[in-house]
Amino acid sequence: MSYRETVTKLRERALDPAKSAAALTRETGKPLIGCFPVYAPEEIIYAAGALPVGMWGGKTELKLADRYLQSFCCSVMRANLELGLKGSYGALRGVVIPTFCDSLKCVCENWKTAVPQLPALPIVYPQNRSAAGTLYMKDELARFKGEAEKLLRVNISEEALMAAWETYEDCRAAQRGFVAAVARHAGAIDAETRHLILKAAYFSDRAEYARLLRVITEGLASEAEDSTEASPGIRRRAYGIKAVLTGYMSEPAEILRILDENGVAVVGDDLAHASRQFRVAGRREGCFWELMAGRMADQSGCAFLYDPNKSRGRNLLHMVREADADAVIVFMMKFCDPEEFDYPIYRKELEAAGVPVLCLEVDQQTDSFEQIRTRVQSFAETLGTAPLGVRAGGKA
Amino acid sequence: MFAGIDIGSSSSKAAIIGDDGRLLSVSVHNQGAGTDGHRQALERALALAGAERSDIRFLVATGYGRMRYEGADRQLTEISCHAKGVAWLTSGARTIIDVGGQDSKAIKLDAAGNVANFAMNEKCAAGTGRFLEVMARVLDCRVDELSEIAAASVKEVPISSVCAVFAESEVISRLSSGERPEDVARGAHVSIARRIAGLAGRIGCQPEIVMTGGVALNGDAVACLSKELGHEVLVAPHAQAIGAVGAAAFAWEMARAAK
Structure with missing residues (x-):
C-alpha cells in the first residue's frame, strides 16, 4: 500500500469511529x-x-x-x-x-x-x-x-505487560516521527488530515497503526517538495502561517478546514487529544509499573496534571521556535476549566515573547462557524499573510 | 471606481470610492445577510455616486454575508475593513469599538492604523445591537428611539442579567413594578456599555477610542460607554457604513497594487 493510500485509509478510519471500532473487534476478535x-x-x-x-x-x-x-x-x-x-x-x-x-x-x-x-x-x-x-x-x-x-x-502476566509497553512505546515513537515529518512538509498534509491520521490511533491496534504511520512518514520524506500531485488528504499548497495548536482537541474538524482555507499550516501541537499522548518517551529502566508511573511523572505542561512550575508557556515557546512557527492557535473547549485556568498564564508569556495568539472557543456540537471563520481570517489578515483576502467562493 | 459592500446580520451597507481615492457615496439598507439587501444598498450607493455597476473596477465584500456574495473580487473580514475605514476617514484612532446587530468587536490599532489585536463577543447577544432590539421591543419603541427615551431618564434602573433573554424578563418585571421606561432604557445602555467595556479590556483599550457600527448612532449608549471606559468615545463618520468604506478603500488599494 502506497503512503497516499495509507493516508486515505487512516482518514477514513477516523471519520467513522463507530464503524472503525466494529471492524476492529471483528477483524482482531479482541x-x-x-x-x-x-x-x-x-x-x-x-x-x-x-x-x-x-x-x-x-x-x-x-x-x-x-x-x-x-x-x-x-x-x-x-x-x-x-x-x-x-x-x-x-x-x-x-x-x-x-x-x-x-x-x-x-x-x-x-x-x-x-x-x-x-x-x-x-x-x-x-x-x-x-x-x-x-x-x-x-x-x-x-x-x-x-x-x-x-x-x-x-x-x-508480567511478560504481557512488558510486551504491551514496548508496543505502545514503539507506537509513540512512530507518532512523534509523523508529527515531525508533517512539520517539515506542512504544505503536503493539511490540518484536518493531520488531525484525522492522529485520531485514527484511537480506533486501531497500536502495532498495526505504528506500521501504517511509518509508511506515511517515509512517504512524506521521499516526496519532492514541489510536487503538485494531489490525492485525498495530500496536496501541495502555499500557506502563509505556520501555527502550533494547543488546547484540549482540534475538533470540530470544520475549524481545521477554515485554517486551511486561510493558509494556516499546522506544524506542531500541544493538544491533549494529540501530542500530549505521545510526546514523552518512556524511561528505559525499571519494571512495568515504574515505567508507566514514570511516563506520567515526566509529562509537563499539561492542564490536567498539576504543574507547580507552570511550564506550559515555556514548552509552547520552545515548540514555536523549534518549528519556526508564526503563531499559536488555542482550541479552547468551552467549559473546560483546567484548560481555561492555564490560558491567561501561557498567553501572557507568549505575547511577551512576541508570539501572536488566537484563541478559538470551541464546542463539539457547534454547527455555525461564521464567527470562527471571521476570527481566523482576521488573524491571518492581521499577520499580513492574507493581505488580499479570500477570493469569491472561499478559495484562497 | 471602487466599491465596498458590508453584509451584516441586520443591515447591508455599500460605499463607492472614486479613482482619486475620494469617498463618493455610502448607503445603508436595513436588510442583512440572507436577503437581497446587499443589492439594494449597492444600487443606492451607485445612484448617489452617479455610477453604474459596470463602472466598478474592483469590489471587496465584508461582513457576516461576505463569503456568500458572489460579486466580490475579494472578501475581507469586517475587522480589517472597519480599521481601514477608520484610518481612511479619521486619524489618531488606537481603539475601535464596533457594535453591530449580532457581533461586537474591540479592535486595537498600531500607530499606523493597522490591526494589532482584536476581541469579539462570544455567541451571545449580550453587548450587541440585538440586546437593544430586545429592549426596544419590551419598551414598545423603535430601536432608534431608545437614545431619545433614555435622555429623559432621571436614574438608571440596573439590569443585572447578562443574557438578553433573561434581561427581557427582568425588564418586564421592572416595568411591572412601576419603573419608568426612560430609566429602564438608560439601564439597558449601561448594561450594554459594561459588556463592551469588558470586551475592550481584553485588548487593552487606549485613546483615541472610535465607535463604529449601528449602535454608534445611539448617543445615549455612546455616552454610557464613555463613562464606563473613562475616556471619551468618538463616533466615526458614517459609523454604520464604515466597514463598507474600508472595503472600498481596500478595493482601491488592491486595484492599484495589481497594476
Whole structure:
C-alpha cells in the first residue's frame, strides 16, 4: 500500500469511529474497552488481550445527557454520556473513566447509573507527581490491573505487560516521527488530515497503526517538495502561517478546514487529544509499573496534571521556535476549566515573547462557524499573510 | 471606481470610492445577510455616486454575508475593513469599538492604523445591537428611539442579567413594578456599555477610542460607554457604513497594487 493510500485509509478510519471500532473487534476478535479522556493505562488493557479505543465525544444531538450533565459542562463529556445513554457503545465490553476534572468525576459516578450495562473501570491519577505520587500511581495501576482482569476474565502476566509497553512505546515513537515529518512538509498534509491520521490511533491496534504511520512518514520524506500531485488528504499548497495548536482537541474538524482555507499550516501541537499522548518517551529502566508511573511523572505542561512550575508557556515557546512557527492557535473547549485556568498564564508569556495568539472557543456540537471563520481570517489578515483576502467562493 | 459592500446580520451597507481615492457615496439598507439587501444598498450607493455597476473596477465584500456574495473580487473580514475605514476617514484612532446587530468587536490599532489585536463577543447577544432590539421591543419603541427615551431618564434602573433573554424578563418585571421606561432604557445602555467595556479590556483599550457600527448612532449608549471606559468615545463618520468604506478603500488599494 502506497503512503497516499495509507493516508486515505487512516482518514477514513477516523471519520467513522463507530464503524472503525466494529471492524476492529471483528477483524482482531479482541474485546474493546472504551477510554475516556485524558489519559488511560491502555498498556494494561492491551496486555489483557483487549483493545483500548478512544472516547473523545463526537457530534450527536444532545437529548438525554441533560439528565446528568447540564449545558454548562464540557461538550465531550456530554456527548460521551449521550452516546452511552443512546446505546451507541454496543461494541465495547467496558469503559475506563479517569478523574482529571470535575466533569469526569461526575461522569464516573453517573455512568454507573446511566449506563449500567457497560461496566466502568475508574482510575484516579495523582495530581502530585513527585516520588510520593509515583509510588501511589504504581499502586493504583496495580489495582486497575486487578479490575481489568476481573472484567475481562484473564490473568495478565508480567511478560504481557512488558510486551504491551514496548508496543505502545514503539507506537509513540512512530507518532512523534509523523508529527515531525508533517512539520517539515506542512504544505503536503493539511490540518484536518493531520488531525484525522492522529485520531485514527484511537480506533486501531497500536502495532498495526505504528506500521501504517511509518509508511506515511517515509512517504512524506521521499516526496519532492514541489510536487503538485494531489490525492485525498495530500496536496501541495502555499500557506502563509505556520501555527502550533494547543488546547484540549482540534475538533470540530470544520475549524481545521477554515485554517486551511486561510493558509494556516499546522506544524506542531500541544493538544491533549494529540501530542500530549505521545510526546514523552518512556524511561528505559525499571519494571512495568515504574515505567508507566514514570511516563506520567515526566509529562509537563499539561492542564490536567498539576504543574507547580507552570511550564506550559515555556514548552509552547520552545515548540514555536523549534518549528519556526508564526503563531499559536488555542482550541479552547468551552467549559473546560483546567484548560481555561492555564490560558491567561501561557498567553501572557507568549505575547511577551512576541508570539501572536488566537484563541478559538470551541464546542463539539457547534454547527455555525461564521464567527470562527471571521476570527481566523482576521488573524491571518492581521499577520499580513492574507493581505488580499479570500477570493469569491472561499478559495484562497 | 471602487466599491465596498458590508453584509451584516441586520443591515447591508455599500460605499463607492472614486479613482482619486475620494469617498463618493455610502448607503445603508436595513436588510442583512440572507436577503437581497446587499443589492439594494449597492444600487443606492451607485445612484448617489452617479455610477453604474459596470463602472466598478474592483469590489471587496465584508461582513457576516461576505463569503456568500458572489460579486466580490475579494472578501475581507469586517475587522480589517472597519480599521481601514477608520484610518481612511479619521486619524489618531488606537481603539475601535464596533457594535453591530449580532457581533461586537474591540479592535486595537498600531500607530499606523493597522490591526494589532482584536476581541469579539462570544455567541451571545449580550453587548450587541440585538440586546437593544430586545429592549426596544419590551419598551414598545423603535430601536432608534431608545437614545431619545433614555435622555429623559432621571436614574438608571440596573439590569443585572447578562443574557438578553433573561434581561427581557427582568425588564418586564421592572416595568411591572412601576419603573419608568426612560430609566429602564438608560439601564439597558449601561448594561450594554459594561459588556463592551469588558470586551475592550481584553485588548487593552487606549485613546483615541472610535465607535463604529449601528449602535454608534445611539448617543445615549455612546455616552454610557464613555463613562464606563473613562475616556471619551468618538463616533466615526458614517459609523454604520464604515466597514463598507474600508472595503472600498481596500478595493482601491488592491486595484492599484495589481497594476
